[in-house]
Amino acid sequence: MSAEQSLPNVAPRPARRGALAQAWQRVLAMFVKEFIQLRRDRPTFAMIVGIPLIQLMLFGYAINTDPKHLPTAVLTSDDSPIARALIGALRATDYFDIKYVTRGEADADKLILSNKAQFVIQIPPDFSRQLVRGEKPALLLIADASDPVAASGAIAAALGAANQALDRELIGPLASLSQNAAPYEIRVHRRYNPAGETRRNIVPGLIGTILTMTMLMYTAMSVTREIERGTMEALLAMPILPVEIMLGKIAPYVVVGAVQMATILIVASLLFQVPVVGSLFTLSSLTLLFIIANLSVGYTFSTVAVNQLQAMQLTFFFFLPSMLLSGFLFPFYGMPKWAQYVGEFLPLTHYLRIVRSVMLKGSTFGDLFVDAGALAAFALVAMSIAVMRFRQTLD
Amino acid sequence: MSVESDIAIDVRGLTKSFGAKKVVDNFTLQVARGNIQGFLGPNGSGKTTTIRMLCGLLTPDSGEGRCLGYDIRRQQEEIKRYVGYMTQGFSLYRDLTIRENLEFVARVYGLEAPEDAAQGALERLGLVARAEQLAGELSGGWKQRLSLGACILPGPSLLLLDEPTAGVDPKARRDFWDEIHHLATQGLTVLVSTHYMDEAERCHQIAYIANGRLLASGTIPAIIAGAHLSTWVVTGEGLDSLGSELKYQPGVDMVARFGAALHVGGRDEAAMARVAQRYSAEGVHRWKRDEPTLEDVFIDLMTRAGADQ
Ligand SMILES: Nc1ncnc2c1ncn2[C@@H]1O[C@H](COP(=O)(O)OP(=O)(O)OP(=O)(O)O)[C@@H](O)[C@H]1O
Numbered sequence: 001m002s003a004e005q006s007l008p009n010v011a012p013r014p015a016r017r018g019a020l021a022q023a024w025q026r027v028l029a030m031f032v033k034e035f036i037q038l039r040r041d042r043p044t045f046a047m048i049v050g051i052p053l054i055q056l057m058l059f060g061y062a063i064n065t066d067p068k069h070l071p072t073a074v075l076t077s078d079d080s081p082i083a084r085a086l087i088g089a090l091r092a093t094d095y096f097d098i099k100y101v102t103r104g105e106a107d108a109d110k111l112i113l114s115n116k117a118q119f120v121i122q123i124p125p126d127f128s129r130q131l132v133r134g135e136k137p138a139l140l141l142i143a144d145a146s147d148p149v150a151a152s153g154a155i156a157a158a159l160g161a162a163n164q165a166l167d168r169e170l171i172g173p174l175a176s177l178s179q180n181a182a183p184y185e186i187r188v189h190r191r192y193n194p195a196g197e198t199r200r201n202i203v204p205g206l207i208g209t210i211l212t213m214t215m216l217m218y219t220a221m222s223v224t225r226e227i228e229r230g231t232m233e234a235l236l237a238m239p240i241l242p243v244e245i246m247l248g249k250i251a252p253y254v255v256v257g258a259v260q261m262a263t264i265l266i267v268a269s270l271l272f273q274v275p276v277v278g279s280l281f282t283l284s285s286l287t288l289l290f291i292i293a294n295l296s297v298g299y300t301f302s303t304v305a306v307n308q309l310q311a312m313q314l315t316f317f318f319f320l321p322s323m324l325l326s327g328f329l330f331p332f333y334g335m336p337k338w339a340q341y342v343g344e345f346l347p348l349t350h351y352l353r354i355v356r357s358v359m360l361k362g363s364t365f366g367d368l369f370v371d372a373g374a375l376a377a378f379a380l381v382a383m384s385i386a387v388m389r390f391r392q393t394l395d
Numbered sequence: 396m397s398v399e400s401d402i403a404i405d406v407r408g409l410t411k412s413f414g415a416k417k418v419v420d421n422f423t424l425q426v427a428r429g430n431i432q433g434f435l436g437p438n439g440s441g442k443t444t445t446i447r448m449l450c451g452l453l454t455p456d457s458g459e460g461r462c463l464g465y466d467i468r469r470q471q472e473e474i475k476r477y478v479g480y481m482t483q484g485f486s487l488y489r490d491l492t493i494r495e496n497l498e499f500v501a502r503v504y505g506l507e508a509p510e511d512a513a514q515g516a517l518e519r520l521g522l523v524a525r526a527e528q529l530a531g532e533l534s535g536g537w538k539q540r541l542s543l544g545a546c547i548l549p550g551p552s553l554l555l556l557d558e559p560t561a562g563v564d565p566k567a568r569r570d571f572w573d574e575i576h577h578l579a580t581q582g583l584t585v586l587v588s589t590h591y592m593d594e595a596e597r598c599h600q601i602a603y604i605a606n607g608r609l610l611a612s613g614t615i616p617a618i619i620a621g622a623h624l625s626t627w628v629v630t631g632e633g634l635d636s637l638g639s640e641l642k643y644q645p646g647v648d649m650v651a652r653f654g655a656a657l658h659v660g661g662r663d664e665a666a667m668a669r670v671a672q673r674y675s676a677e678g679v680h681r682w683k684r685d686e687p688t689l690e691d692v693f694i695d696l697m698t699r700a701g702a703d704q
């Protein structure tokens with residue numbers, strides 16, 4: 001640089017806009033800045049669509065497929081042709097992969113407890129004898145229902161197969177036995193999770209869970225990042241208000257959240273055939289509200305946290321109860337009262353009601369205004385705390 | 396309008412503690428409009444803390460004052476509008492280009508046409524060719540130039556520059572100071588902290604702070620005169636061992652090596668003259684009475700301040 005060139009002329013003080021236009025412009029300044037930074041942060045930018053997709057696939061498939069060839073143990077001391085025909089019929093459903101045959105109940109229990117078998121088919125010792133005598137013996141199907149979705153398909157298949165299983169065996173003098181429905185009954189014991197939840201509940205729930213996680217992560221570090229990169233001091237010395245900083249920092253991620261929502265909805269309906277019974281507009285606008293609520297919570301964390309690690313920890317402490325107490329993992333009204341009270345203070349609880357109702361039952365705004373109001377209140381309270389907590393000086 | 400008042404900085408008794416440590420103690424300073432005020436002091440003496448109080452980033456524990464006529468405790472918003480603060484480290488966005496950084500600043504200050512303002516600044520700074528380069532990729536000299544450009548973009552009336560030339564080569568430093576003088580002639584007031592003597596000598600006024608206390612302030616001749624230091628320049632062989640010996644002689648307050656010479660000074664003129672006489676009588680070194688330099692005075696101030704640290 002030459003000496004002449006290096007002497008910048010001070011421009012006369014540039015004209016400034018009116019007060020309101022200036023406030024808007026400051027929010028815009030922050031918005032543009034954050035957006036550029038997000039775009040330059042390649043891994044993060046690539047994951048805007050990547051993270052929800054991967055999560056949806058992982059969770060969706062793990063939960064949703066109708067799994068077959070489930071490891072099964074047969075507990076029996078009856079070696080009659082009738083028993084063998086029964087087992088053959090169950091095997092033919094493709095749901096049961098009979099891996100173990102055992103005589104001891106303790107052995108069978110151990111197989112289930114160690115996750116080696118998901119089902120135990122128990123044929124009582126005198127099953128054939130009782131059957132022939134027409135005493136309607138019971139076949140016991142013990143299911144590990146801790147994964148209810150996986151178990152339910154198999155159970156249904158078992159019940160169906162059993163009816164025709166013995167048609168070929170019961171001939172001659174025994175033919176009269178097969179005239180009525182079935183000459184025996186199947187008793188199903190669901191272990192660990194007698195209620196069993198349907199898979200339709202889970203995909204809408206996933207939308208809420210995934211959005212909670214991604215939205216929290218995006219904003220939870222936005223203030224601490226400025227502090228750790230040393231840009232906060234210059235920012236604080238500029239005439240910009242905490243509320244303007246907040247709005248400018250949250251706004252780009254509302255766009256990101258909308259993109260994620262669209263991705264999840266499209267993929268969910270393509271891969272998992274989850275319909276949207278209600279209005280797409282209702283769903284989108286209430287989801288946007290939910291996105292804003294989560295971004296506000298994340299931003300609040302970032303004004304409270306001293307560094308990025310703390311921000312991450314806060315996010316985690318919020319995310320965990322959101323998963324557990326919102327009704328995502330366990331039926332909300334099956335939880336103890338105290339857990340329900342805690343759940344009412346989580347945005348995900350209200351969003352799950354919204355998203356399940358709109359997607360599965362076709363509920364409208366009018367049906368959901370309480371939950372929508374709760375989300376709006378949540379966003380407002382979080383934003384107020386964030387603005388109050390924002391440290392405007394370095395004291 | 397208070398912005399145009401004749402005294403740009405007027406603070407009295409500023410005090411700030413972090414925990415039990417008094418970092419700035421009873422700091423008082425007046426700077427007239429259009430002046431360049433140098434701000435010197437050893438590391439950790441409280442320069443940055445003082446500057447932060449001036450621009451409203453730290454609240455003083457006690458003391459009061461005004462910048463550009465605005466109360467530093469109550470009118471931080473106005474101060475932020477009209478004071479440009481250049482932080483000690485680079486504090487613009489490294490992942491934004493030069494142009495994007497300047498546009499950000501222009502928008503935050505509510506300028507009429509932020510894109511045009513940024514373009515104008517790029518031209519004034521000679522940064523047009525690098526406009527689309529990421530700020531984090533610039534060399535130290537260009538970073539400093541960009542920071543100054545961002546500070547003056549909104550047209551401030553007071554500039555607070557915290558060690559703006561640290562780690563910058565001599566040519567860029569010279570250019571930078573030409574620029575500061577140019578700004579001052581246009582009516583800007585500049586307070587600049589530095590560790591370099593040559594930069595101190597280009598200021599209209601100087602304040603010297605150590606351990607949070609203002610030890611000297613005023614013009615350079617006034618500070619030198621106020622130090623009452625009688626100084627001798629010693630040349631010859633074996634200056635290093637002579638220097639360590641002299642430090643413990645009664646009457647000697649300051650010993651410092653400058654190139655091939657040793658500067659020896661004392662506040663008690665008669666005692667200092669006796670030492671000079673005694674040593675020059677040995678005939679090994681040449682002793683010559685000379686005017687103290689600004690640096691002699693600062694070394695003396697620093698030695699004295701170090702004693703009660
Ligand atoms: N936020 C803070 N909390 C605690 N101590 C602090 C804080 N800021 C500064 N200090 C301490 O106050 C003292 C003065 O710091 P300051 O940064 O003002 O010095 P300085 O003169 O700018 O030093 P340098 O020349 O190294 O930049 C130092 O001892 C520093 O450790």
Ligand SMILES: [Mg+2]
Nearest residue numbers: 442443483557
């Ligand atoms: Mg400093």
